[in-house]
Amino acid sequence: MIGQVLRSEWTKIKSVRSTVWTMGVAIVVTVGIGMLISALSKKDFDRMPPEDKIKFDPTFTSFAGMGLGQLALIVFGVLVVANEYSTGMIRTSLAAVPRRGVFLFSKITTATLLAFVIGMITSFLAFFTGQSMLGPGLRAHLGDPGVLRAVVGGGLYMTLITMFSMGVATMLRSPMLSLGILMPFFFLISNILGNVPATRKVGRYLPDQAGQKIMQVVTRDLDAPYGPWGGFTIMLAWVAAALAGAYVVLKRRDA
Template sequence: MAATQVIRSEWTKIRSVASTVWTLSLAVVVTIGLGMLISALSKSQFDDMSAKDKLSFDPTFISFAGMSLGQLAMIVFGVLVVSNEYSTGMIRTSLAAVPQRGTFLFSKIAVAAGLCLVVGLVTSFLTFFLGQAMLGSHRAEIGDPGVLRAVIGGGLYMTLIALFSMGVASMLRSPMLSLGILMPFFFLISNILGNVSATKKVGQYLPDQAGSKIMQVVTPVDDSAPYGPWGGFGIMALWVLASLVGAYVLLKRRDA
Protein backbone atom coordinates (compact mmCIF):
# COMPACT_ATOMS: atom_id res chain seq x y z
CA MET A 1 0.00 0.00 0.00
CA ALA A 2 1.35 3.44 -0.96
CA ALA A 3 2.35 5.82 1.84
CA THR A 4 -0.33 8.34 0.83
CA GLN A 5 -3.02 5.66 1.13
CA VAL A 6 -1.72 4.67 4.56
CA ILE A 7 -1.78 8.31 5.69
CA ARG A 8 -5.39 8.68 4.47
CA SER A 9 -6.29 5.49 6.30
CA GLU A 10 -4.71 6.71 9.54
CA TRP A 11 -6.52 10.04 9.26
CA THR A 12 -9.82 8.18 8.89
CA LYS A 13 -9.05 6.08 11.97
CA ILE A 14 -8.27 9.10 14.13
CA ARG A 15 -11.29 11.21 13.18
CA SER A 16 -13.70 8.28 13.40
CA VAL A 17 -12.85 7.54 17.06
CA ALA A 18 -14.90 9.83 19.30
CA SER A 19 -12.55 9.50 22.28
CA THR A 20 -9.60 10.98 20.41
CA VAL A 21 -11.67 13.99 19.34
CA TRP A 22 -12.91 14.52 22.90
CA THR A 23 -9.44 14.34 24.41
CA LEU A 24 -8.09 16.98 22.02
CA SER A 25 -11.09 19.19 22.79
CA LEU A 26 -10.48 18.73 26.51
CA ALA A 27 -6.82 19.71 26.09
CA VAL A 28 -7.90 22.99 24.46
CA VAL A 29 -10.59 23.85 27.03
CA VAL A 30 -8.51 22.97 30.11
CA THR A 31 -5.37 24.75 28.91
CA ILE A 32 -7.22 27.95 28.01
CA GLY A 33 -9.63 27.94 30.97
CA LEU A 34 -7.05 27.29 33.67
CA GLY A 35 -4.61 29.72 32.04
CA MET A 36 -7.21 32.49 32.20
CA LEU A 37 -8.04 31.69 35.82
CA ILE A 38 -4.40 31.69 36.98
CA SER A 39 -3.73 34.88 35.02
CA ALA A 40 -6.67 36.63 36.69
CA LEU A 41 -5.50 35.48 40.13
CA SER A 42 -1.94 36.62 39.40
CA LYS A 43 -3.19 40.09 38.48
CA SER A 44 -5.16 40.40 41.72
CA GLN A 45 -2.19 39.26 43.82
CA PHE A 46 0.60 41.13 42.02
CA ASP A 47 0.79 44.01 44.49
CA ASP A 48 1.20 41.57 47.39
CA MET A 49 4.12 39.71 45.76
CA SER A 50 7.62 39.89 47.19
CA ALA A 51 10.30 41.82 45.32
CA LYS A 52 11.88 38.50 44.28
CA ASP A 53 8.61 37.21 42.82
CA LYS A 54 8.06 40.46 40.94
CA LEU A 55 11.51 40.14 39.37
CA SER A 56 10.61 36.64 38.17
CA PHE A 57 7.08 37.61 37.06
CA ASP A 58 6.56 36.16 33.59
CA PRO A 59 3.14 37.11 32.18
CA THR A 60 3.62 34.90 29.13
CA PHE A 61 4.48 31.79 31.14
CA ILE A 62 1.66 32.48 33.61
CA SER A 63 -0.88 32.32 30.79
CA PHE A 64 0.37 28.77 30.09
CA ALA A 65 -0.32 27.61 33.66
CA GLY A 66 -3.13 25.41 32.32
CA MET A 67 -0.64 23.43 30.26
CA SER A 68 0.13 21.23 33.28
CA LEU A 69 -3.37 19.75 33.06
CA GLY A 70 -3.87 20.24 29.33
CA GLN A 71 -0.84 18.06 28.64
CA LEU A 72 -2.54 15.16 30.43
CA ALA A 73 -5.28 15.22 27.80
CA MET A 74 -2.60 15.23 25.08
CA ILE A 75 -1.05 12.18 26.75
CA VAL A 76 -4.40 10.38 26.65
CA PHE A 77 -4.78 11.31 22.98
CA GLY A 78 -1.33 9.95 22.12
CA VAL A 79 -2.00 6.71 23.96
CA LEU A 80 -5.43 6.19 22.39
CA VAL A 81 -4.21 6.84 18.85
CA VAL A 82 -1.77 3.94 19.15
CA SER A 83 -3.23 1.50 21.63
CA ASN A 84 -6.86 1.44 20.44
CA GLU A 85 -5.83 -0.96 17.70
CA TYR A 86 -4.05 -3.23 20.16
CA SER A 87 -6.94 -3.31 22.64
CA THR A 88 -9.48 -4.15 19.91
CA GLY A 89 -7.24 -6.61 18.04
CA MET A 90 -7.41 -4.49 14.88
CA ILE A 91 -3.63 -4.25 14.81
CA ARG A 92 -3.46 -7.64 13.06
CA THR A 93 -5.70 -6.39 10.28
CA SER A 94 -3.76 -3.13 9.98
CA LEU A 95 -0.39 -4.89 9.72
CA ALA A 96 -1.79 -7.39 7.24
CA ALA A 97 -2.94 -4.47 5.06
CA VAL A 98 0.35 -2.58 5.57
CA PRO A 99 3.14 -5.15 6.02
CA GLN A 100 5.79 -2.40 5.90
CA ARG A 101 5.75 -1.75 9.62
CA GLY A 102 7.88 1.37 9.43
CA THR A 103 5.45 2.91 6.94
CA PHE A 104 2.52 1.94 9.16
CA LEU A 105 4.01 3.42 12.33
CA PHE A 106 5.39 6.64 10.91
CA SER A 107 2.26 7.35 8.87
CA LYS A 108 0.26 7.13 12.09
CA ILE A 109 2.76 9.38 13.84
CA ALA A 110 2.81 11.91 10.98
CA VAL A 111 -0.98 12.24 10.92
CA ALA A 112 -1.24 12.54 14.70
CA ALA A 113 1.67 15.01 14.84
CA GLY A 114 0.10 17.23 12.18
CA LEU A 115 -3.23 17.26 14.01
CA CYS A 116 -1.58 17.93 17.39
CA LEU A 117 0.52 20.75 15.94
CA VAL A 118 -2.54 22.55 14.54
CA VAL A 119 -4.51 22.08 17.77
CA GLY A 120 -1.46 22.97 19.88
CA LEU A 121 -0.70 26.20 18.04
CA VAL A 122 -4.32 27.36 18.05
CA THR A 123 -4.56 26.55 21.76
CA SER A 124 -1.27 28.27 22.52
CA PHE A 125 -2.17 31.53 20.77
CA LEU A 126 -5.67 31.63 22.29
CA THR A 127 -4.23 30.84 25.73
CA PHE A 128 -1.71 33.67 25.40
CA PHE A 129 -4.10 36.37 24.20
CA LEU A 130 -6.90 35.48 26.64
CA GLY A 131 -4.44 35.12 29.51
CA GLN A 132 -2.91 38.52 28.78
CA ALA A 133 -6.37 40.05 28.69
CA MET A 134 -6.87 38.76 32.24
CA LEU A 135 -3.52 40.24 33.36
CA GLY A 136 -4.50 43.78 32.32
CA SER A 137 -1.68 46.27 32.92
CA HIS A 138 0.77 43.45 33.73
CA ARG A 139 0.35 41.89 30.31
CA ALA A 140 3.00 41.07 27.71
CA GLU A 141 2.67 41.84 24.00
CA ILE A 142 3.21 39.32 21.23
CA GLY A 143 5.92 41.57 19.79
CA ASP A 144 7.94 41.70 23.03
CA PRO A 145 11.34 39.92 22.94
CA GLY A 146 10.96 36.16 23.31
CA VAL A 147 7.15 36.16 23.48
CA LEU A 148 6.39 34.86 19.98
CA ARG A 149 8.97 32.11 20.45
CA ALA A 150 7.29 31.13 23.73
CA VAL A 151 3.80 31.07 22.19
CA ILE A 152 4.87 28.98 19.21
CA GLY A 153 6.86 26.84 21.65
CA GLY A 154 3.67 26.12 23.58
CA GLY A 155 2.15 24.51 20.50
CA LEU A 156 5.33 22.55 19.82
CA TYR A 157 5.43 21.39 23.45
CA MET A 158 1.89 19.98 23.26
CA THR A 159 2.81 18.17 20.05
CA LEU A 160 5.92 16.57 21.52
CA ILE A 161 4.05 15.43 24.64
CA ALA A 162 1.58 13.58 22.42
CA LEU A 163 4.35 12.06 20.29
CA PHE A 164 6.28 10.88 23.36
CA SER A 165 3.09 9.23 24.62
CA MET A 166 2.57 7.55 21.25
CA GLY A 167 6.07 6.09 21.38
CA VAL A 168 5.58 4.76 24.90
CA ALA A 169 2.13 3.35 24.08
CA SER A 170 3.49 1.62 21.00
CA MET A 171 6.18 -0.06 23.09
CA LEU A 172 3.81 -1.11 25.89
CA ARG A 173 0.82 -1.97 23.60
CA SER A 174 -1.68 -1.50 26.44
CA PRO A 175 -3.73 1.66 27.05
CA MET A 176 -4.14 0.94 30.75
CA LEU A 177 -0.45 0.21 31.32
CA SER A 178 0.63 3.22 29.24
CA LEU A 179 -1.67 5.63 31.08
CA GLY A 180 -0.80 3.99 34.40
CA ILE A 181 2.85 4.90 33.82
CA LEU A 182 2.61 8.21 31.94
CA MET A 183 -0.02 9.95 34.08
CA PRO A 184 1.76 9.54 37.45
CA PHE A 185 5.11 10.23 35.80
CA PHE A 186 4.12 13.63 34.40
CA PHE A 187 1.61 14.67 37.04
CA LEU A 188 3.49 13.59 40.18
CA ILE A 189 6.96 12.08 39.79
CA SER A 190 8.35 14.71 37.43
CA ASN A 191 7.09 17.57 39.61
CA ILE A 192 8.55 16.00 42.73
CA LEU A 193 11.93 15.33 41.15
CA GLY A 194 12.02 18.81 39.62
CA ASN A 195 11.19 20.66 42.83
CA VAL A 196 13.06 18.75 45.53
CA SER A 197 16.58 20.15 45.94
CA ALA A 198 18.21 16.71 46.23
CA THR A 199 16.81 15.53 42.89
CA LYS A 200 16.46 18.81 41.01
CA LYS A 201 19.59 18.25 38.92
CA VAL A 202 18.05 15.02 37.61
CA GLY A 203 14.50 16.33 37.32
CA GLN A 204 15.48 19.25 35.09
CA TYR A 205 16.41 16.77 32.34
CA LEU A 206 13.00 15.07 32.26
CA PRO A 207 11.00 15.77 29.08
CA ASP A 208 8.33 18.06 30.52
CA GLN A 209 10.69 19.93 32.86
CA ALA A 210 13.14 20.63 30.04
CA GLY A 211 10.55 21.20 27.32
CA SER A 212 8.51 23.73 29.29
CA LYS A 213 11.49 26.13 29.22
CA ILE A 214 10.49 26.99 25.64
CA MET A 215 7.43 28.78 27.07
CA GLN A 216 9.45 30.95 29.47
CA VAL A 217 10.35 34.53 28.62
CA VAL A 218 11.63 35.66 32.02
CA THR A 219 14.18 33.38 33.67
CA PRO A 220 13.31 32.82 37.36
CA VAL A 221 15.81 34.22 39.86
CA ASP A 222 16.49 30.78 41.38
CA ASP A 223 16.68 28.92 38.05
CA SER A 224 19.79 26.74 37.94
CA ALA A 225 19.12 24.92 34.67
CA PRO A 226 22.27 24.77 32.49
CA TYR A 227 20.26 25.28 29.30
CA GLY A 228 18.00 27.89 27.77
CA PRO A 229 14.59 27.63 26.06
CA TRP A 230 15.84 25.96 22.88
CA GLY A 231 18.27 23.77 24.80
CA GLY A 232 15.41 22.49 26.95
CA PHE A 233 13.27 21.94 23.87
CA GLY A 234 16.14 19.96 22.31
CA ILE A 235 16.34 17.72 25.38
CA MET A 236 12.61 17.04 25.14
CA ALA A 237 12.95 16.29 21.41
CA LEU A 238 15.64 13.70 22.23
CA TRP A 239 13.26 11.98 24.66
CA VAL A 240 10.61 11.88 21.94
CA LEU A 241 13.08 10.54 19.39
CA ALA A 242 14.17 7.80 21.81
CA SER A 243 10.56 6.73 22.43
CA LEU A 244 9.77 6.61 18.70
CA VAL A 245 12.94 4.68 17.86
CA GLY A 246 12.07 2.21 20.63
CA ALA A 247 8.54 1.89 19.23
CA TYR A 248 9.88 1.21 15.73
CA VAL A 249 12.43 -1.38 16.87
CA LEU A 250 9.91 -3.30 18.96
CA LEU A 251 7.22 -3.15 16.26
CA LYS A 252 9.67 -4.64 13.76
CA ARG A 253 10.72 -7.45 16.11
CA ARG A 254 7.45 -8.49 17.76
CA ASP A 255 4.41 -10.32 16.47
CA ALA A 256 1.17 -8.36 16.28
Protein backbone atom coordinates (compact mmCIF):
# COMPACT_ATOMS: atom_id res chain seq x y z
CA MET A 1 0.00 0.00 0.00
CA ILE A 2 2.77 2.42 0.88
CA GLY A 3 4.29 2.01 -2.58
CA GLN A 4 1.01 2.99 -4.22
CA VAL A 5 0.63 6.01 -1.97
CA LEU A 6 4.21 7.10 -2.71
CA ARG A 7 3.53 6.91 -6.45
CA SER A 8 0.33 8.88 -5.95
CA GLU A 9 2.17 11.62 -4.07
CA TRP A 10 4.86 11.76 -6.75
CA THR A 11 2.14 12.23 -9.38
CA LYS A 12 0.65 15.08 -7.35
CA ILE A 13 4.00 16.83 -7.08
CA LYS A 14 4.71 16.48 -10.80
CA SER A 15 1.29 17.84 -11.70
CA VAL A 16 1.82 21.09 -9.76
CA ARG A 17 3.42 23.65 -12.07
CA SER A 18 4.92 25.60 -9.17
CA THR A 19 7.17 22.64 -8.33
CA VAL A 20 9.36 23.26 -11.38
CA TRP A 21 9.78 26.98 -10.89
CA THR A 22 10.37 26.84 -7.14
CA MET A 23 13.12 24.27 -7.62
CA GLY A 24 14.56 26.27 -10.49
CA VAL A 25 14.52 29.48 -8.45
CA ALA A 26 16.26 27.73 -5.54
CA ILE A 27 19.12 26.65 -7.81
CA VAL A 28 19.47 29.90 -9.77
CA VAL A 29 19.28 32.22 -6.76
CA THR A 30 21.62 30.20 -4.56
CA VAL A 31 24.23 29.69 -7.27
CA GLY A 32 23.91 33.17 -8.77
CA ILE A 33 24.26 35.10 -5.52
CA GLY A 34 27.04 32.79 -4.38
CA MET A 35 28.99 33.58 -7.55
CA LEU A 36 28.41 37.32 -7.16
CA ILE A 37 29.49 37.44 -3.52
CA SER A 38 32.50 35.24 -4.25
CA ALA A 39 33.59 37.55 -7.07
CA LEU A 40 33.18 40.62 -4.86
CA SER A 41 35.07 38.91 -2.03
CA LYS A 42 37.99 38.21 -4.33
CA LYS A 43 38.03 41.84 -5.45
CA ASP A 44 37.95 43.17 -1.88
CA PHE A 45 40.13 40.57 -0.16
CA ASP A 46 43.36 42.57 -0.29
CA ARG A 47 41.64 45.51 1.42
CA MET A 48 40.21 43.43 4.26
CA PRO A 49 41.55 43.92 7.80
CA PRO A 50 43.95 41.14 8.88
CA GLU A 51 41.41 39.65 11.33
CA ASP A 52 38.80 39.37 8.55
CA LYS A 53 41.32 37.62 6.30
CA ILE A 54 41.96 35.05 9.02
CA LYS A 55 38.21 34.43 9.42
CA PHE A 56 37.56 34.31 5.67
CA ASP A 57 35.75 31.08 4.74
CA PRO A 58 35.83 30.49 0.97
CA THR A 59 33.45 27.54 1.22
CA PHE A 60 30.80 29.38 3.20
CA THR A 61 31.21 32.42 0.94
CA SER A 62 30.04 30.35 -2.02
CA PHE A 63 26.85 29.61 -0.03
CA ALA A 64 26.01 33.30 0.35
CA GLY A 65 22.85 32.80 -1.72
CA MET A 66 21.54 30.02 0.49
CA GLY A 67 19.53 32.42 2.63
CA LEU A 68 17.42 33.55 -0.33
CA GLY A 69 17.49 30.21 -2.13
CA GLN A 70 15.98 28.49 0.86
CA LEU A 71 12.90 30.68 0.55
CA ALA A 72 12.01 28.93 -2.70
CA LEU A 73 12.22 25.56 -0.96
CA ILE A 74 10.05 26.88 1.85
CA VAL A 75 7.44 27.80 -0.77
CA PHE A 76 7.77 24.32 -2.28
CA GLY A 77 7.34 22.61 1.08
CA VAL A 78 4.29 24.68 1.94
CA LEU A 79 2.60 24.22 -1.42
CA VAL A 80 3.15 20.46 -1.46
CA VAL A 81 1.09 20.18 1.72
CA ALA A 82 -1.22 23.17 1.96
CA ASN A 83 -2.43 23.24 -1.65
CA GLU A 84 -4.59 20.20 -0.95
CA TYR A 85 -6.27 22.04 1.89
CA SER A 86 -6.89 25.20 -0.14
CA THR A 87 -8.43 23.24 -3.03
CA GLY A 88 -10.38 20.79 -0.86
CA MET A 89 -8.54 17.81 -2.38
CA ILE A 90 -7.42 16.77 1.10
CA ARG A 91 -10.83 15.14 1.67
CA THR A 92 -10.39 12.97 -1.40
CA SER A 93 -6.83 12.10 -0.45
CA LEU A 94 -7.75 11.06 3.09
CA ALA A 95 -10.73 9.09 1.82
CA ALA A 96 -8.37 7.19 -0.50
CA VAL A 97 -5.74 6.77 2.23
CA PRO A 98 -7.60 6.67 5.56
CA ARG A 99 -4.45 5.77 7.51
CA ARG A 100 -3.25 9.28 8.15
CA GLY A 101 0.19 8.26 9.32
CA VAL A 102 0.79 6.48 6.00
CA PHE A 103 -0.57 9.47 4.10
CA LEU A 104 1.69 11.96 5.90
CA PHE A 105 4.74 9.67 5.70
CA SER A 106 4.30 9.20 1.95
CA LYS A 107 3.83 12.92 1.27
CA ILE A 108 6.79 13.97 3.41
CA THR A 109 9.04 11.21 2.05
CA THR A 110 8.32 11.94 -1.61
CA ALA A 111 8.85 15.69 -1.29
CA THR A 112 11.93 15.21 0.92
CA LEU A 113 13.64 12.95 -1.62
CA LEU A 114 13.07 15.54 -4.34
CA ALA A 115 14.32 18.33 -2.07
CA PHE A 116 17.38 16.23 -1.20
CA VAL A 117 18.32 15.79 -4.86
CA ILE A 118 17.78 19.48 -5.64
CA GLY A 119 19.59 20.52 -2.46
CA MET A 120 22.66 18.45 -3.27
CA ILE A 121 22.78 19.67 -6.87
CA THR A 122 22.43 23.26 -5.66
CA SER A 123 25.06 22.92 -2.95
CA PHE A 124 27.72 21.36 -5.19
CA LEU A 125 26.99 23.81 -8.01
CA ALA A 126 27.22 26.76 -5.62
CA PHE A 127 30.51 25.47 -4.25
CA PHE A 128 32.23 24.85 -7.58
CA THR A 129 31.00 28.04 -9.25
CA GLY A 130 31.79 30.11 -6.16
CA GLN A 131 35.32 28.74 -5.95
CA SER A 132 35.86 29.43 -9.63
CA MET A 133 35.00 33.08 -8.93
CA LEU A 134 37.44 33.22 -6.00
CA GLY A 135 40.31 31.99 -8.16
CA PRO A 136 43.51 30.06 -7.38
CA GLY A 137 44.69 32.23 -4.51
CA LEU A 138 41.57 31.94 -2.36
CA ARG A 139 39.60 28.93 -3.49
CA ALA A 140 39.00 25.87 -1.36
CA HIS A 141 39.13 22.31 -2.67
CA LEU A 142 36.74 19.47 -2.00
CA GLY A 143 39.54 17.46 -0.41
CA ASP A 144 40.47 20.17 2.09
CA PRO A 145 39.61 19.46 5.75
CA GLY A 146 35.93 20.07 6.45
CA VAL A 147 35.02 21.16 2.92
CA LEU A 148 33.20 18.01 1.76
CA ARG A 149 31.26 17.95 5.03
CA ALA A 150 30.25 21.58 4.47
CA VAL A 151 29.14 21.01 0.87
CA VAL A 152 27.13 17.89 1.68
CA GLY A 153 25.81 19.75 4.70
CA GLY A 154 24.50 22.48 2.42
CA GLY A 155 22.34 19.95 0.61
CA LEU A 156 21.15 18.47 3.90
CA TYR A 157 20.36 21.93 5.22
CA MET A 158 18.09 22.71 2.26
CA THR A 159 16.39 19.33 2.67
CA LEU A 160 15.67 19.94 6.35
CA ILE A 161 14.32 23.43 5.65
CA THR A 162 11.83 21.84 3.25
CA MET A 163 10.81 19.20 5.80
CA PHE A 164 10.36 21.83 8.51
CA SER A 165 8.15 23.88 6.18
CA MET A 166 6.02 20.85 5.37
CA GLY A 167 5.52 20.14 9.06
CA VAL A 168 4.45 23.72 9.78
CA ALA A 169 2.14 23.80 6.74
CA THR A 170 0.45 20.57 7.84
CA MET A 171 -0.28 22.09 11.23
CA LEU A 172 -1.54 25.42 9.86
CA ARG A 173 -3.32 23.94 6.78
CA SER A 174 -3.24 27.25 4.90
CA PRO A 175 -0.63 28.23 2.30
CA MET A 176 -1.03 31.96 2.96
CA LEU A 177 -0.83 31.60 6.73
CA SER A 178 2.12 29.21 6.52
CA LEU A 179 4.09 31.46 4.17
CA GLY A 180 3.05 34.51 6.18
CA ILE A 181 4.74 33.00 9.23
CA LEU A 182 7.71 31.15 7.72
CA MET A 183 8.94 33.87 5.36
CA PRO A 184 9.26 36.63 7.98
CA PHE A 185 10.59 34.13 10.51
CA PHE A 186 13.54 33.02 8.38
CA PHE A 187 14.11 36.22 6.44
CA LEU A 188 13.67 38.83 9.18
CA ILE A 189 13.10 37.58 12.72
CA SER A 190 15.93 35.03 12.73
CA ASN A 191 18.41 37.58 11.37
CA ILE A 192 17.35 40.20 13.91
CA LEU A 193 17.59 37.82 16.84
CA GLY A 194 20.96 36.55 15.64
CA ASN A 195 22.51 39.98 15.20
CA VAL A 196 21.23 41.86 18.25
CA PRO A 197 23.60 41.28 21.18
CA ALA A 198 20.78 40.94 23.72
CA THR A 199 19.09 38.12 21.76
CA ARG A 200 22.08 36.50 20.06
CA LYS A 201 22.15 33.56 22.47
CA VAL A 202 18.53 32.81 21.61
CA GLY A 203 19.09 33.22 17.88
CA ARG A 204 21.84 30.60 17.89
CA TYR A 205 19.25 27.93 18.63
CA LEU A 206 16.87 28.77 15.79
CA PRO A 207 16.76 26.11 13.06
CA ASP A 208 18.39 28.10 10.27
CA GLN A 209 21.20 29.61 12.33
CA ALA A 210 22.04 26.33 14.02
CA GLY A 211 21.75 24.37 10.77
CA GLN A 212 24.02 26.70 8.82
CA LYS A 213 26.89 25.78 11.13
CA ILE A 214 27.39 22.59 9.14
CA MET A 215 28.20 24.66 6.05
CA GLN A 216 31.04 26.52 7.76
CA VAL A 217 34.65 25.38 7.55
CA VAL A 218 36.10 28.36 9.41
CA THR A 219 34.37 28.96 12.75
CA ARG A 220 32.83 32.43 12.84
CA ASP A 221 30.98 32.48 16.16
CA LEU A 222 33.64 31.34 18.62
CA ASP A 223 31.22 31.73 21.52
CA ALA A 224 28.67 29.28 20.11
CA PRO A 225 28.36 26.28 22.46
CA TYR A 226 28.16 23.79 19.60
CA GLY A 227 30.04 22.84 16.44
CA PRO A 228 28.86 21.91 12.93
CA TRP A 229 27.26 18.61 13.90
CA GLY A 230 25.85 20.08 17.09
CA GLY A 231 24.10 22.76 15.05
CA PHE A 232 22.86 20.14 12.61
CA THR A 233 21.43 18.15 15.54
CA ILE A 234 19.59 21.23 16.80
CA MET A 235 18.05 21.71 13.37
CA LEU A 236 17.07 18.02 13.28
CA ALA A 237 15.29 18.50 16.60
CA TRP A 238 13.29 21.42 15.16
CA VAL A 239 12.31 19.33 12.13
CA ALA A 240 11.34 16.36 14.29
CA ALA A 241 9.17 18.61 16.46
CA ALA A 242 7.45 20.11 13.39
CA LEU A 243 6.74 16.68 11.89
CA ALA A 244 5.50 15.31 15.22
CA GLY A 245 3.16 18.28 15.53
CA ALA A 246 2.00 17.72 11.95
CA TYR A 247 1.14 14.09 12.70
CA VAL A 248 -0.77 14.98 15.88
CA VAL A 249 -2.79 17.71 14.14
CA LEU A 250 -3.54 15.55 11.10
CA LYS A 251 -4.58 12.66 13.32
CA ARG A 252 -6.93 14.70 15.52
CA ARG A 253 -8.48 17.25 13.18
CA ASP A 254 -11.08 16.67 10.52
CA ALA A 255 -10.10 17.44 6.95
